[in-house]
Amino acid sequence: MISLSNTPVLTTERLVLRAPTAADWPAFRAFMHSDRARFLRPPDLDDGKVWRAFGHVIGMWVLRGYGSFVLTRAGSDAAMGLVGPWHPFDWPEPEIGWTVWDAAAEGKGLVAEAAIAARAYAFDMLGWPTAVSYIDPDNARSIALANRLGAVLDPDAAHPGTEPCLVYRHLAPGAGA
Amino acid sequence: MMPALPRPSLVGLPVLETERLILRAPQASDWPVFLAYRQSPRTAYTGGPKKEHEAAEQFASFFGHWVMRGFGRLIAERKGTPGPIGHFGPMQWADGAEVELTWSLWAADAEGQGLATEAALAMHRWAFATLGLPTARAEVHRDNAASHAIARHLGGMPRDGEVPGWFDHGSVYGFARPVAVSA
Numbered sequence: 068m069i070s071l072s073n074t075p076v077l078t079t080e081r082l083v084l085r086a087p088t089a090a091d092w093p094a095f096r097a098f099m100h101s102d103r104a105r106f107l108r109p110p111d112l113d114d115g116k117v118w119r120a121f122g123h124v125i126g127m128w129v130l131r132g133y134g135s136f137v138l139t140r141a142g143s144d145a146a147m148g149l150v151g152p153w154h155p156f157d158w159p160e161p162e163i164g165w166t167v168w169d170a171a172a173e174g175k176g177l178v179a180e181a182a183i184a185a186r187a188y189a190f191d192m193l194g195w196p197t198a199v200s201y202i203d204p205d206n207a208r209s210i211a212l213a214n215r216l217g218a219v220l221d222p223d224a225a226h227p228g229t230e231p232c233l234v235y236r237h238l239a240p241g242a243g244a
Numbered sequence: 245m246m247p248a249l250p251r252p253s254l255v256g257l258p259v260l261e262t263e264r265l266i267l268r269a270p271q272a273s274d275w276p277v278f279l280a281y282r283q284s285p286r287t288a289y290t291g292g293p294k295k296e297h298e299a300a301e302q303f304a305s306f307f308g309h310w311v312m313r314g315f316g317r318l319i320a321e322r323k324g325t326p327g328p329i330g331h332f333g334p335m336q337w338a339d340g341a342e343v344e345l346t347w348s349l350w351a352a353d354a355e356g357q358g359l360a361t362e363a364a365l366a367m368h369r370w371a372f373a374t375l376g377l378p379t380a381r382a383e384v385h386r387d388n389a390a391s392h393a394i395a396r397h398l399g400g401m402p403r404d405g406e407v408p409g410w411f412d413h414g415s416v417y418g419f420a421r422p423v424a425v426s427a
Binding site: 068069070071072073074075086087088089092114115118119120121122123124125126127128129130132133134155156157192193 | 249251252253254255256257270272295296301302303304305306307308309310311312313314337338339
């Protein structure tokens with residue numbers, strides 16, 4: 068059994084956030100091929116690209132020393148999505164990202180609970196003074212979550228990839244604006 | 245002052261030793277060397293040169309491959325000379341696909357000494373001994389003479405009628421399971 072070592076586990080009232088494992092791959096693949104991924108799926112997506120994308124998620128834990136957490140309910144190890152610190156090498160700055168693979172995770176405040184925990188990890192443990200969330204302007208649910216987290220639109224911030232993209236900014240407690 | 249966090253890494257990987265080389269787990273410190281290699285003309289036969297983000301996704305997926313498949317590519321270092329010189333290992337890109345044996349020498353100054361062949365032989369032996377593969381394959385660009393030589397040295401046989409998936413012109417080699425394999 069091959070795994071990542073030295074990865075943190077975050078617990079909240081209802082959730083456990085952990086590093087990705089091989090068991091998460093089918094759920095990630097199903098998500099990326101589903102309509103739920105319509106705001107982040109490239110037009111030429113195929114299984115090979117999905118495979119590499121998940122490998123990228125895992126590998127960034129080693130290359131950066133941190134990475135995106137898999138979102139699970141306490142008591143179940145089933146992956147429901149990804150949240151947290153994410154900084155591909157060609158992105159202008161680090162992101163607090165979230166993707167919700169399982170519709171059952173919606174509407175209960177679970178993703179906000181996870182994002183708050185992951186953001187606190189980035190600020191408190193990784194020492195980030197700020198972070199952004201890149202969001203498609205048509206992704207109303209994601210915009211609502213950014214607002215709920217207290218993030219504010221930063222119209223001057225650079226963003227990766229293709230237009231259109233909104234940049235919501237999170238500030239660490241005590242960090243200057 | 246932030247607390248010093250333990251650095252995530254891959255655990256459970258084998259270390260292969262040959263006469264002149266160590267093949268060990270990929271690690272974060274290999275990334276700048278891999279990037280320089282992937283942006284160099286040396287990768288002309290393997291789909292390169294690549295942009296930084298493409299190289300990063302590829303290198304990150306080395307780690308993901310180990311986690312998802314339980315096997316993957318190892319990094320070769322010369323004994324007594326620290327620093328990665330290339331990657332060698334079995335790869336299974338699609339679920340259920342025939343495993344592909346891969347070898348790439350990153351460092352030009354490591355060429356011409358049989359090091360890639362030495363590493364590829366150890367990797368081939370390990371892959372068949374531990375993974376229970378019925379067969380394996382390798383894809384070699386038409387003009388990559390050094391790689392054709394390695395494929396033949398490992399006992400690869402060109403497969404008629406099969407074309408590479410990674411580039412337009414080249415050969416697919418098939419590898420049969422050795423009659424007697426041992427770890």
